Amino acid sequence: MTASQQARPDSGAETLTPEEFRVRLSEWLRAQARPSPAEDHSSLEERISRGARLIAALYEAGWNRYGWPSAVGGIGGDIRHRAVLYDELCRADVEIPEQNVILEVVAPALVAFAPDVAARRLPGVLRGEEILCQGFSEPESGSDLAGLRCRATFDAATGDFVVNGQKIWTSFGHVADHIVLLCRTGTTESRSRGLTMLLVDLRAPGVDVRPIRFANGENELSEVFFHDVRVSQDHLIGDVDDGWSVATYLLQFERGMYAWMRQAVLSSRLRMLAAQLDSRGDGGDGHRERLGAAVLAIAALRARSSHTVQTLALGDTVGPAASMDKLLLATAEHAVYDASRDLLCPDFALDDTQPGILQWRAEWFYSRAASIYGGAAEIQRTIIADRVLNLPRE
Amino acid sequence: MDNDFERSLRDTLRAVISESASDRIGKELDDLGWSELVSETPLAFSLLYDELGRAARSTALIDQLVLSELGSPLAGCCDAVVYQAPAQDLRPPAQCNVDGIIVDGWAMNPPDMDERLLIWSAKHSEQSPAAIAITTLRSAPGLDIRPANTLDSEGSWVRITGRVLHSEAETITDFHGQLRDGVRTSARRAAAAEMAGLAHGILGLAIEHVATRTQFGRPIGSFQAVRHRLADARTLAAGTDALLEDAWDTGSAESADLALAYAGHAHRLIGSHCLQVCGAMGLTWEHDLHRYLRRGYTLDAAFGPAARITEYFGAQLIARTANSESRHSAEARST
Numbered sequence: 042m043t044a045s046q047q048a049r050p051d052s053g054a055e056t057l058t059p060e061e062f063r064v065r066l067s068e069w070l071r072a073q074a075r076p077s078p079a080e081d082h083s084s085l086e087e088r089i090s091r092g093a094r095l096i097a098a099l100y101e102a103g104w105n106r107y108g109w110p111s112a113v114g115g116i117g118g119d120i121r122h123r124a125v126l127y128d129e130l131c132r133a134d135v136e137i138p139e140q141n142v143i144l145e146v147v148a149p150a151l152v153a154f155a156p157d158v159a160a161r162r163l164p165g166v167l168r169g170e171e172i173l174c175q176g177f178s179e180p181e182s183g184s185d186l187a188g189l190r191c192r193a194t195f196d197a198a199t200g201d202f203v204v205n206g207q208k209i210w211t212s213f214g215h216v217a218d219h220i221v222l223l224c225r226t227g228t229t230e231s232r233s234r235g236l237t238m239l240l241v242d243l244r245a246p247g248v249d250v251r252p253i254r255f256a257n258g259e260n261e262l263s264e265v266f267f268h269d270v271r272v273s274q275d276h277l278i279g280d281v282d283d284g285w286s287v288a289t290y291l292l293q294f295e296r297g298m299y300a301w302m303r304q305a306v307l308s309s310r311l312r313m314l315a316a317q318l319d320s321r322g323d324g325g326d327g328h329r330e331r332l333g334a335a336v337l338a339i340a341a342l343r344a345r346s347s348h349t350v351q352t353l354a355l356g357d358t359v360g361p362a363a364s365m366d367k368l369l370l371a372t373a374e375h376a377v378y379d380a381s382r383d384l385l386c387p388d389f390a391l392d393d394t395q396p397g398i399l400q401w402r403a404e405w406f407y408s409r410a411a412s413i414y415g416g417a418a419e420i421q422r423t424i425i426a427d428r429v430l431n432l433p434r435e
Numbered sequence: 436m437d438n439d440f441e442r443s444l445r446d447t448l449r450a451v452i453s454e455s456a457s458d459r460i461g462k463e464l465d466d467l468g469w470s471e472l473v474s475e476t477p478l479a480f481s482l483l484y485d486e487l488g489r490a491a492r493s494t495a496l497i498d499q500l501v502l503s504e505l506g507s508p509l510a511g512c513c514d515a516v517v518y519q520a521p522a523q524d525l526r527p528p529a530q531c532n533v534d535g536i537i538v539d540g541w542a543m544n545p546p547d548m549d550e551r552l553l554i555w556s557a558k559h560s561e562q563s564p565a566a567i568a569i570t571t572l573r574s575a576p577g578l579d580i581r582p583a584n585t586l587d588s589e590g591s592w593v594r595i596t597g598r599v600l601h602s603e604a605e606t607i608t609d610f611h612g613q614l615r616d617g618v619r620t621s622a623r624r625a626a627a628a629e630m631a632g633l634a635h636g637i638l639g640l641a642i643e644h645v646a647t648r649t650q651f652g653r654p655i656g657s658f659q660a661v662r663h664r665l666a667d668a669r670t671l672a673a674g675t676d677a678l679l680e681d682a683w684d685t686g687s688a689e690s691a692d693l694a695l696a697y698a699g700h701a702h703r704l705i706g707s708h709c710l711q712v713c714g715a716m717g718l719t720w721e722h723d724l725h726r727y728l729r730r731g732y733t734l735d736a737a738f739g740p741a742a743r744i745t746e747y748f749g750a751q752l753i754a755r756t757a758n759s760e761s762r763h764s765a766e767a768r769s770t
Binding site for chain 1: 638642645646653654656657658659661662663665666667669670673674675677678680681693696697700742744745746747748749750752753755756757
């Protein structure tokens with residue numbers, strides 16, 4: 042993409058409202074050369090480099106700097122501007138850079154709990170030059186996050202933390218530069234009270250990142266090993282032993298903004314599915330009902346996550362009710378991709394030379410993770426039962 | 436509407452609804468100045484339908500929203516609405532031809548002889564555009580009224596069939612169907628709001644039951660299988676509420692259709708989760724659950740049904756894609 046002069050936002054001038062931003066951005070997107078249709082299927086690494094080029098173009102024109110404070114390379118506005126950015130990209134059928142998925146989950150916590158770290162790292166991320174990832178889960182701590190064991194020990198002599206342990210299921214770990222790492226500083230029994238959040242350079246000595254081949258054949262995830270990795274204390278995010286607050290804050294954005302991004306992507310993918318069915322002359326009766334059910338699932342997710350994003354924009358806390366957003370997200374993911382599997386039958390299973398099939402297959406497998414990552418659906422249901430419905434405890 | 440106002444309005448509505456017979460609720464609200472309230476705060480309607488649903492009260496008050504949202508030239512011309520048969524796209528209930536309008540629809544209440552009925556007809560053919568007719572039972576002797584045998588056994592639904600001659604009604608040609616769409620949108624939004632209320636009401640009954648019913652020495656609401664079903668039910672209700680909020684905000688036909696279709700599916704699923712966890716007690720006449728199901732299924736059938744609207748959204752998606760593809764290729768050819 043090349044930057045077009047006439048429609049770019051006036052950096053430094055009065056901040057555009059989200060609606061003005063939407064109008065100008067969509068004008069700009071229309072003025073861009075339509076990206077050549079992506080080759081049938083691309084690896085994660087290819088998508089990451091395509092994403093980096095798009096981020097650089099958006100940065101150059103100013104669009105992805107909206108919604109971030111100037112201290113981190115932004116030009117003001119709030120989360121609603123970012124929500125509009127993703128919505129409009131998908132409306133124009135432009136793929137959201139994978140990098141931004143993690144950016145949206147971790148960066149708000151960096152800005153809130155570690156402004157200095159944010160000011161050092163985020164400008165490079167917004168330019169598309171650096172990639173962040175998030176290290177929470179461990180082999181023995183999936184849904185039971187508070188039981189995690191990766192340890193950070195403070196070395197008073199050097200003023201560094203020394204990190205030892207292992208993380209797993211780290212999205213984009215093998216292409217990332219830094220990891221937002223939740224580690225144990227208290228005793229194992231301290232559960233959520235003895236955790237600390239650090240930003241760790243993945244190029245530091247003692248870090249070993251190994252990609253995990255996901256069920257779709259892609260390197261979506263990694264495991265990350267830490268052996269005596271030294272992290273200076275100015276990489277602390279929040280206070281020592283207060284990592285749970287940072288994690289809780291961060292998860293609000295995963296429930297809110299990540300869900301919003303996905304509804305935009307899912308709408309775009311569902312349009313693609315309808316177009317493919319139509320071009321196969323395949324608009325059967327059962328198809329209409331399946332597609333319609335997916336439209337409804339996405340609409341509910343959109344309405345709900347829009348509400349959550351507005352709440353976050355006001356600076357209010359998103360409570361346990363956000364677990365319902367998470368369940369609606371998984372429902373919508375499954376509705377869209379199960380429809381692709383079933384309606385593109387038999388090619389989905391039998392013939393990957395047909396257009397788009399490789400991508401549908403890869404994404405179908407990834408959609409199954411939607412009821413697992415960020416707290417499995419069962420954890421969300423328990424939160425809703427306890428804290429929204431106030432049912433008798435188990 | 437701020438939170439305090441909403442709370443006090445809900446309290447008032449709850450009191451009126453619980454203290455009045457179903458056919459008196461509208462009158463009681465009028466005495467409290469309902470029409471002034473909704474002319475200033477139309478969103479009060481959203482609370483009214485929600486509260487009616489939560490109490491499972493079968494009224495004809497959906498008409499009120501439809502009538503209040505009628506724009507020119509219909510505003511103030513009618514007292515009650517004759518709704519189309521649900522399978523409108525297969526079997527237009529009210530067809531307009533040279534002699535008059537053939538009517539096949541429902542009203543939520545038996546009309547008086549002199550109530551002005553709003554009847555809309557589908558487009559019959561290219562030659563005969565759709566029309567809206569306003570008439571009374573007295574002026575249109577060809578209309579036949581009989582009680583409808585609906586599942587909503589507390590409702591007063593009536594079936595209205597027959598023919599209205601052009602000379603017996605004031606007829607307004609509805610060239611592009613906007614008048615009809617407006618009526619349908621208002622009715623669907625109101626019905627969706629009531630169904631959302633029904634869903635919350637069902638959940639409330641189930642929560643109460645599982646918190647008090649004890650088996651194996653503990654409340655059954657402490658078993659994960661029960662808790663998770665109710666968490667899913669609550670999530671469906673949240674999805675309905677969010678879509679309804681959009682529908683009230685925008686007032687668009689699409690948002691009302693989305694809300695009603697989602698509300699219909701959600702009500703069914705919430706109903707089956709809650710019936711299950713209420714056990715045999717939930718299947719007795721004495722337990723209120725069946726009232727919530729009866730009313731909900733009836734609203735869905737009369738104003739949806741959800742399955743049909745869902746199919747329509749699927750068809751729309753394919754049609755829009757096809758249009759935009761042909762537009763793209765047309766652009767490509769012209770450049």
